[in-house]
Amino acid sequence: MGRPSAGKSTLASHVEDQLVEAGYPIENLDGDDIRKHLHPDLGFSREDRRTNNRRTAYIAKLLNRNDIPVIVGMITPFRDSQEQARDIIEDEGEFVQIYVKCSVEAAEERDPKGLYQQAREKNIEKFTGVNHPFQEPLNPEIIVDTEAQSIDDCVDDVMTQLETLGVLDERLDDDYSFSITRSEEQDITERLEELGYLEE
Amino acid sequence: MGRPSAGKSTLASHVEDQLVEAGYPIENLDGDDIRKHLHPDLGFSREDRRTNNRRTAYIAKLLNRNDIPVIVGMITPFRDSQEQARDIIEDEGEFVQIYVKCSVEAAEERDPKGLYQQAREKNIEKFTGVNHPFQEPLNPEIIVDTEAQSIDDCVDDVMTQLETLGVLDERLDDDYSFSITRSEEQDITERLEELGYLEE
Structure with a gap:
Protein backbone atom coordinates (compact mmCIF):
# COMPACT_ATOMS: atom_id res chain seq x y z
CA MET A 1 0.00 0.00 0.00
CA GLY A 2 1.06 3.61 -0.45
CA ARG A 3 0.09 6.84 -2.08
CA PRO A 4 -0.23 7.32 -5.86
CA SER A 5 3.18 7.31 -7.63
CA ALA A 6 4.90 5.92 -4.52
CA GLY A 7 6.19 3.00 -6.62
CA LYS A 8 3.75 0.25 -5.62
CA SER A 9 3.32 -1.35 -9.06
CA THR A 10 7.03 -1.12 -9.86
CA LEU A 11 7.97 -2.71 -6.55
CA ALA A 12 5.23 -5.37 -6.92
CA SER A 13 6.40 -6.37 -10.37
CA HIS A 14 10.06 -6.58 -9.30
CA VAL A 15 9.19 -8.65 -6.23
CA GLU A 16 6.98 -10.85 -8.42
CA ASP A 17 9.97 -11.48 -10.73
CA GLN A 18 12.16 -12.44 -7.78
CA LEU A 19 9.54 -14.81 -6.41
CA VAL A 20 8.92 -16.44 -9.79
CA GLU A 21 12.68 -16.82 -10.16
CA ALA A 22 12.77 -18.51 -6.76
CA GLY A 23 10.15 -21.00 -7.94
CA TYR A 24 7.03 -19.67 -6.27
CA PRO A 25 3.69 -19.62 -8.03
CA ILE A 26 2.50 -16.05 -7.67
CA GLU A 27 -0.42 -13.86 -8.68
CA ASN A 28 0.18 -10.13 -8.93
CA LEU A 29 -3.14 -8.33 -8.55
CA ASP A 30 -2.47 -4.87 -9.87
CA GLY A 31 -4.81 -2.19 -8.56
CA ASP A 32 -5.56 -0.70 -11.97
CA ASP A 33 -6.21 -4.14 -13.52
CA ILE A 34 -8.60 -5.14 -10.78
CA ARG A 35 -10.61 -1.96 -11.22
CA LYS A 36 -10.71 -2.40 -14.97
CA HIS A 37 -11.70 -6.07 -15.05
CA LEU A 38 -13.63 -6.62 -11.86
CA HIS A 39 -15.56 -3.43 -11.24
CA PRO A 40 -15.09 -0.70 -13.82
CA ASP A 41 -18.19 0.91 -12.31
CA LEU A 42 -16.52 1.71 -8.97
CA GLY A 43 -15.38 5.28 -8.47
CA PHE A 44 -13.16 6.91 -5.89
CA SER A 45 -15.54 7.87 -3.12
CA ARG A 46 -14.69 6.62 0.35
CA GLU A 47 -17.26 3.84 0.05
CA ASP A 48 -16.13 2.76 -3.43
CA ARG A 49 -12.50 2.68 -2.35
CA ARG A 50 -13.44 0.51 0.61
CA THR A 51 -15.44 -1.81 -1.64
CA ASN A 52 -12.51 -2.06 -4.06
CA ASN A 53 -10.15 -2.99 -1.20
CA ARG A 54 -12.56 -5.47 0.39
CA ARG A 55 -13.31 -7.32 -2.86
CA THR A 56 -9.64 -7.53 -3.75
CA ALA A 57 -8.85 -8.99 -0.32
CA TYR A 58 -11.58 -11.59 -0.87
CA ILE A 59 -10.06 -12.59 -4.21
CA ALA A 60 -6.58 -12.79 -2.66
CA LYS A 61 -8.07 -15.08 -0.02
CA LEU A 62 -9.59 -17.37 -2.67
CA LEU A 63 -6.15 -17.67 -4.26
CA ASN A 64 -4.38 -18.14 -0.90
CA ARG A 65 -6.80 -20.91 -0.03
CA ASN A 66 -5.49 -22.71 -3.13
CA ASP A 67 -1.85 -22.18 -2.11
CA ILE A 68 -1.28 -19.32 -4.55
CA PRO A 69 0.61 -16.43 -2.92
CA VAL A 70 -0.67 -13.03 -3.99
CA ILE A 71 0.93 -9.61 -4.29
CA VAL A 72 -1.47 -6.68 -4.30
CA GLY A 73 -0.34 -3.14 -5.12
CA MET A 74 -3.15 -0.83 -4.05
CA ILE A 75 -3.33 2.56 -2.40
CA THR A 76 -5.64 1.27 0.38
CA PRO A 77 -5.96 4.77 1.85
CA PHE A 78 -8.10 3.98 4.90
CA ARG A 79 -6.83 2.26 8.00
CA ASP A 80 -10.08 0.36 8.48
CA SER A 81 -9.66 -1.18 4.99
CA GLN A 82 -6.02 -2.03 5.74
CA GLU A 83 -7.14 -3.88 8.85
CA GLN A 84 -10.10 -5.47 7.10
CA ALA A 85 -7.77 -6.84 4.41
CA ARG A 86 -5.64 -8.34 7.16
CA ASP A 87 -8.68 -9.98 8.78
CA ILE A 88 -9.94 -11.41 5.48
CA ILE A 89 -6.56 -12.76 4.38
CA GLU A 90 -5.46 -14.16 7.74
CA ASP A 91 -8.53 -16.33 7.61
CA GLU A 92 -6.75 -18.47 4.97
CA GLY A 93 -3.16 -17.34 4.68
CA GLU A 94 -0.42 -15.10 5.93
CA PHE A 95 -0.81 -11.36 5.56
CA VAL A 96 2.18 -9.08 5.11
CA GLN A 97 1.47 -5.39 4.87
CA ILE A 98 4.18 -3.54 2.95
CA TYR A 99 4.05 0.21 3.23
CA VAL A 100 5.63 1.82 0.18
CA LYS A 101 6.56 5.09 1.80
CA CYS A 102 7.08 8.31 -0.12
CA SER A 103 6.31 11.94 0.69
CA VAL A 104 3.57 13.62 -1.26
CA GLU A 105 6.18 16.07 -2.59
CA ALA A 106 8.43 13.31 -3.94
CA ALA A 107 5.48 11.39 -5.42
CA GLU A 108 4.25 14.54 -7.09
CA GLU A 109 7.73 15.26 -8.45
CA ARG A 110 7.76 11.74 -9.92
CA ASP A 111 4.14 11.63 -11.16
CA PRO A 112 4.64 9.20 -14.11
CA LYS A 113 0.95 9.23 -15.10
CA GLY A 114 0.57 13.00 -14.69
CA LEU A 115 -2.13 12.41 -12.09
CA TYR A 116 -0.89 14.89 -9.47
CA GLN A 117 -0.77 17.62 -12.06
CA GLN A 118 -4.35 16.91 -13.10
CA ALA A 119 -5.45 16.75 -9.47
CA ARG A 120 -3.84 20.13 -8.74
CA GLU A 121 -5.59 21.61 -11.72
CA LYS A 122 -8.82 20.34 -10.10
CA ASN A 123 -9.51 17.87 -12.87
CA ILE A 124 -9.43 14.98 -10.43
CA GLU A 125 -11.67 15.14 -7.42
CA LYS A 126 -10.88 12.97 -4.42
CA PHE A 127 -7.25 12.39 -5.32
CA THR A 128 -5.46 10.58 -2.52
CA GLY A 129 -3.08 12.77 -0.58
CA VAL A 130 -4.09 15.96 -2.37
CA ASN A 131 -7.79 16.44 -1.70
CA HIS A 132 -8.67 13.05 -0.19
CA PRO A 133 -7.32 11.27 2.90
CA PHE A 134 -4.31 8.98 3.03
CA GLN A 135 -3.91 7.25 6.37
CA GLU A 136 -0.43 5.88 7.08
CA PRO A 137 -0.60 2.31 8.36
CA LEU A 138 0.09 1.89 12.07
CA ASN A 139 2.00 -1.39 12.14
CA PRO A 140 3.10 -2.51 8.67
CA GLU A 141 5.23 -5.67 8.63
CA ILE A 142 7.58 -4.06 6.10
CA ILE A 143 8.34 -0.45 5.22
CA VAL A 144 10.33 0.57 2.17
CA ASP A 145 11.10 4.20 1.49
CA THR A 146 11.18 4.78 -2.25
CA GLU A 147 12.32 8.34 -1.68
CA ALA A 148 15.44 7.38 0.26
CA GLN A 149 16.22 4.04 -1.38
CA SER A 150 16.72 2.85 -4.96
CA ILE A 151 14.12 0.43 -6.32
CA ASP A 152 16.67 -2.40 -6.26
CA ASP A 153 17.39 -1.75 -2.60
CA CYS A 154 13.66 -1.70 -1.87
CA VAL A 155 13.22 -5.07 -3.62
CA ASP A 156 16.16 -6.57 -1.71
CA ASP A 157 14.69 -5.23 1.52
CA VAL A 158 11.32 -6.79 0.84
CA MET A 159 12.81 -10.17 -0.08
CA THR A 160 15.07 -10.22 2.98
CA GLN A 161 12.24 -9.25 5.28
CA LEU A 162 9.83 -11.78 3.78
CA GLU A 163 12.46 -14.37 4.54
CA THR A 164 12.96 -13.06 8.07
CA LEU A 165 9.20 -13.22 8.60
CA GLY A 166 9.35 -16.91 7.65
CA VAL A 167 6.92 -16.45 4.77
CA LEU A 168 9.28 -17.71 2.10
CA MET B 1 -25.83 -23.47 -14.96
CA GLY B 2 -29.55 -24.11 -14.54
CA ARG B 3 -32.71 -22.80 -12.98
CA PRO B 4 -33.19 -22.35 -9.22
CA SER B 5 -33.58 -25.69 -7.40
CA ALA B 6 -32.33 -27.61 -10.45
CA GLY B 7 -29.59 -29.15 -8.29
CA LYS B 8 -26.56 -27.04 -9.27
CA SER B 9 -25.00 -26.73 -5.80
CA THR B 10 -25.65 -30.37 -4.94
CA LEU B 11 -24.09 -31.53 -8.20
CA ALA B 12 -21.18 -29.10 -7.83
CA SER B 13 -20.35 -30.29 -4.34
CA HIS B 14 -20.52 -33.98 -5.34
CA VAL B 15 -18.32 -33.39 -8.39
CA GLU B 16 -15.94 -31.39 -6.20
CA ASP B 17 -15.68 -34.37 -3.83
CA GLN B 18 -14.89 -36.72 -6.72
CA LEU B 19 -12.22 -34.40 -8.10
CA VAL B 20 -10.60 -33.89 -4.69
CA GLU B 21 -10.64 -37.66 -4.24
CA ALA B 22 -8.90 -37.99 -7.61
CA GLY B 23 -6.17 -35.64 -6.43
CA TYR B 24 -7.12 -32.42 -8.19
CA PRO B 25 -6.88 -29.07 -6.47
CA ILE B 26 -10.28 -27.50 -6.93
CA GLU B 27 -12.17 -24.35 -6.02
CA ASN B 28 -15.94 -24.54 -5.83
CA LEU B 29 -17.35 -21.06 -6.30
CA ASP B 30 -20.89 -21.33 -5.03
CA GLY B 31 -23.29 -18.75 -6.44
CA ASP B 32 -24.76 -17.77 -3.07
CA ASP B 33 -21.29 -17.47 -1.46
CA ILE B 34 -20.00 -15.24 -4.25
CA ARG B 35 -22.95 -12.89 -3.90
CA LYS B 36 -22.56 -12.77 -0.14
CA HIS B 37 -18.80 -12.17 -0.01
CA LEU B 38 -18.01 -10.39 -3.23
CA HIS B 39 -20.96 -8.14 -3.93
CA PRO B 40 -23.77 -8.27 -1.40
CA ASP B 41 -25.00 -5.05 -2.98
CA LEU B 42 -25.92 -6.68 -6.32
CA GLY B 43 -29.58 -7.44 -6.86
CA PHE B 44 -31.41 -9.54 -9.45
CA SER B 45 -32.05 -7.11 -12.26
CA ARG B 46 -30.84 -8.15 -15.69
CA GLU B 47 -27.81 -5.91 -15.39
CA ASP B 48 -26.92 -7.06 -11.86
CA ARG B 49 -27.19 -10.70 -12.88
CA ARG B 50 -24.92 -10.06 -15.82
CA THR B 51 -22.41 -8.28 -13.55
CA ASN B 52 -22.52 -11.16 -11.09
CA ASN B 53 -21.80 -13.67 -13.88
CA ARG B 54 -19.05 -11.58 -15.46
CA ARG B 55 -17.17 -10.96 -12.20
CA THR B 56 -17.39 -14.61 -11.23
CA ALA B 57 -15.96 -15.62 -14.62
CA TYR B 58 -13.09 -13.18 -14.08
CA ILE B 59 -12.31 -14.73 -10.70
CA ALA B 60 -12.46 -18.23 -12.17
CA LYS B 61 -9.99 -17.06 -14.80
CA LEU B 62 -7.59 -15.74 -12.13
CA LEU B 63 -7.68 -19.15 -10.47
CA ASN B 64 -7.34 -21.03 -13.79
CA ARG B 65 -4.31 -18.93 -14.65
CA ASN B 66 -2.73 -20.37 -11.50
CA ASP B 67 -3.63 -23.95 -12.45
CA ILE B 68 -6.56 -24.16 -10.07
CA PRO B 69 -9.61 -25.77 -11.71
CA VAL B 70 -12.88 -24.10 -10.72
CA ILE B 71 -16.46 -25.33 -10.46
CA VAL B 72 -19.11 -22.62 -10.56
CA GLY B 73 -22.76 -23.36 -9.79
CA MET B 74 -24.75 -20.33 -10.96
CA ILE B 75 -28.09 -19.84 -12.66
CA THR B 76 -26.50 -17.74 -15.46
CA PRO B 77 -29.91 -17.08 -17.01
CA PHE B 78 -28.85 -15.09 -20.07
CA ARG B 79 -27.24 -16.59 -23.12
CA ASP B 80 -24.98 -13.58 -23.61
CA SER B 81 -23.54 -14.10 -20.10
CA GLN B 82 -23.09 -17.81 -20.77
CA GLU B 83 -21.07 -16.96 -23.86
CA GLN B 84 -19.20 -14.15 -22.13
CA ALA B 85 -18.15 -16.55 -19.37
CA ARG B 86 -16.83 -18.89 -22.06
CA ASP B 87 -14.84 -16.07 -23.69
CA ILE B 88 -13.34 -14.90 -20.40
CA ILE B 89 -12.37 -18.40 -19.22
CA GLU B 90 -11.06 -19.69 -22.52
CA ASP B 91 -8.56 -16.87 -22.42
CA GLU B 92 -6.67 -18.81 -19.70
CA GLY B 93 -8.16 -22.26 -19.38
CA GLU B 94 -10.69 -24.76 -20.62
CA PHE B 95 -14.36 -23.99 -20.31
CA VAL B 96 -16.97 -26.71 -19.85
CA GLN B 97 -20.56 -25.61 -19.68
CA ILE B 98 -22.71 -28.06 -17.75
CA TYR B 99 -26.42 -27.55 -18.11
CA VAL B 100 -28.25 -28.88 -15.06
CA LYS B 101 -31.58 -29.47 -16.72
CA CYS B 102 -34.87 -29.62 -14.85
CA SER B 103 -38.38 -28.49 -15.76
CA VAL B 104 -39.78 -25.53 -13.88
CA GLU B 105 -42.51 -27.83 -12.54
CA ALA B 106 -40.03 -30.34 -11.10
CA ALA B 107 -37.83 -27.58 -9.66
CA GLU B 108 -40.86 -25.99 -8.06
CA GLU B 109 -41.98 -29.33 -6.66
CA ARG B 110 -38.52 -29.71 -5.11
CA ASP B 111 -38.03 -26.10 -3.94
CA PRO B 112 -35.73 -26.80 -0.93
CA LYS B 113 -35.39 -23.11 -0.03
CA GLY B 114 -39.09 -22.35 -0.51
CA LEU B 115 -38.17 -19.76 -3.16
CA TYR B 116 -40.70 -20.78 -5.79
CA GLN B 117 -43.49 -20.56 -3.26
CA GLN B 118 -42.42 -17.05 -2.28
CA ALA B 119 -42.06 -16.07 -5.92
CA ARG B 120 -45.58 -17.31 -6.70
CA GLU B 121 -46.91 -15.36 -3.77
CA LYS B 122 -45.30 -12.32 -5.44
CA ASN B 123 -42.84 -11.82 -2.64
CA ILE B 124 -39.90 -12.27 -5.00
CA GLU B 125 -39.76 -10.10 -8.05
CA LYS B 126 -37.63 -11.18 -10.99
CA PHE B 127 -37.48 -14.82 -10.00
CA THR B 128 -35.81 -16.85 -12.73
CA GLY B 129 -38.21 -19.03 -14.66
CA VAL B 130 -41.31 -17.66 -12.97
CA ASN B 131 -41.38 -13.94 -13.70
CA HIS B 132 -37.88 -13.45 -15.17
CA PRO B 133 -36.21 -15.05 -18.20
CA PHE B 134 -34.25 -18.28 -18.23
CA GLN B 135 -32.51 -18.94 -21.54
CA GLU B 136 -31.53 -22.56 -22.17
CA PRO B 137 -27.91 -22.79 -23.37
CA LEU B 138 -27.52 -23.59 -27.05
CA ASN B 139 -24.46 -25.84 -27.02
CA PRO B 140 -23.53 -26.99 -23.51
CA GLU B 141 -20.63 -29.44 -23.37
CA ILE B 142 -22.50 -31.55 -20.83
CA ILE B 143 -26.20 -31.91 -20.01
CA VAL B 144 -27.48 -33.72 -16.95
CA ASP B 145 -31.19 -34.09 -16.32
CA THR B 146 -31.84 -34.03 -12.58
CA GLU B 147 -35.48 -34.79 -13.19
CA ALA B 148 -34.82 -38.03 -15.08
CA GLN B 149 -31.59 -39.13 -13.36
CA SER B 150 -30.53 -39.68 -9.75
CA ILE B 151 -27.87 -37.33 -8.38
CA ASP B 152 -25.33 -40.17 -8.34
CA ASP B 153 -25.99 -40.90 -12.00
CA CYS B 154 -25.62 -37.18 -12.80
CA VAL B 155 -22.26 -37.07 -10.99
CA ASP B 156 -21.05 -40.21 -12.82
CA ASP B 157 -22.17 -38.67 -16.10
CA VAL B 158 -20.27 -35.45 -15.44
CA MET B 159 -17.08 -37.27 -14.45
CA THR B 160 -17.20 -39.60 -17.47
CA GLN B 161 -17.85 -36.72 -19.83
CA LEU B 162 -15.11 -34.57 -18.33
CA GLU B 163 -12.79 -37.45 -18.99
CA THR B 164 -14.07 -37.90 -22.55
CA LEU B 165 -13.53 -34.19 -23.14
CA GLY B 166 -9.90 -34.69 -22.11
CA VAL B 167 -10.14 -32.16 -19.30
CA LEU B 168 -9.16 -34.57 -16.56
Missing part, protein backbone atom coordinates in the same frame (compact mmCIF):
# COMPACT_ATOMS: atom_id res chain seq x y z
CA ASP A 169 10.56 -20.83 3.74
CA GLU A 170 7.49 -22.99 3.76
CA ARG A 171 7.53 -23.90 0.10
CA LEU A 172 11.19 -24.76 0.18
CA ASP A 173 10.41 -27.03 3.12
CA ASP A 174 7.96 -28.81 0.82
CA ASP A 175 10.57 -29.27 -1.87
CA TYR A 176 13.33 -30.59 0.33
CA SER A 177 11.42 -32.02 3.27
CA PHE A 178 13.81 -30.14 5.52
CA SER A 179 14.17 -26.50 6.41
CA ILE A 180 16.26 -24.32 4.15
CA THR A 181 16.03 -20.62 3.46
CA ARG A 182 16.11 -19.05 0.03
CA SER A 183 19.57 -17.56 0.53
CA GLU A 184 20.93 -20.85 1.87
CA GLU A 185 19.52 -22.61 -1.19
CA GLN A 186 21.15 -20.01 -3.43
CA ASP A 187 24.53 -20.45 -1.71
CA ILE A 188 24.33 -24.21 -2.07
CA THR A 189 23.29 -23.97 -5.72
CA GLU A 190 26.18 -21.63 -6.50
CA ARG A 191 28.64 -23.90 -4.70
CA LEU A 192 27.35 -26.96 -6.59
CA GLU A 193 27.64 -25.05 -9.86
CA GLU A 194 31.23 -24.12 -9.05
CA LEU A 195 31.96 -27.76 -8.38
CA GLY A 196 30.40 -28.72 -11.72
CA TYR A 197 27.51 -30.74 -10.29
CA LEU A 198 24.73 -28.73 -11.84
CA GLU A 199 25.33 -28.80 -15.54
CA GLU A 200 22.34 -28.73 -17.72
CA ASP B 169 -6.15 -36.15 -18.17
CA GLU B 170 -3.71 -33.27 -18.17
CA ARG B 171 -2.83 -33.37 -14.53
CA LEU B 172 -2.28 -37.08 -14.58
CA ASP B 173 0.09 -36.50 -17.49
CA ASP B 174 2.05 -34.22 -15.16
CA ASP B 175 2.22 -36.87 -12.46
CA TYR B 176 3.34 -39.74 -14.66
CA SER B 177 4.98 -37.97 -17.58
CA PHE B 178 2.89 -40.17 -19.88
CA SER B 179 -0.75 -40.18 -20.79
CA ILE B 180 -3.15 -42.07 -18.55
CA THR B 181 -6.82 -41.47 -17.88
CA ARG B 182 -8.45 -41.44 -14.48
CA SER B 183 -10.23 -44.74 -15.01
CA GLU B 184 -7.06 -46.38 -16.34
CA GLU B 185 -5.23 -45.17 -13.24
CA GLN B 186 -7.99 -46.57 -11.06
CA ASP B 187 -7.83 -49.96 -12.81
CA ILE B 188 -4.06 -50.11 -12.41
CA THR B 189 -4.25 -49.09 -8.76
CA GLU B 190 -6.86 -51.76 -8.05
CA ARG B 191 -4.80 -54.39 -9.84
CA LEU B 192 -1.66 -53.42 -7.89
CA GLU B 193 -3.65 -53.59 -4.65
CA GLU B 194 -4.89 -57.07 -5.54
CA LEU B 195 -1.32 -58.13 -6.17
CA GLY B 196 -0.28 -56.70 -2.80
CA TYR B 197 2.02 -54.00 -4.15
CA LEU B 198 0.23 -51.06 -2.57
CA GLU B 199 0.05 -51.73 1.09
CA GLU B 200 0.04 -48.77 3.34
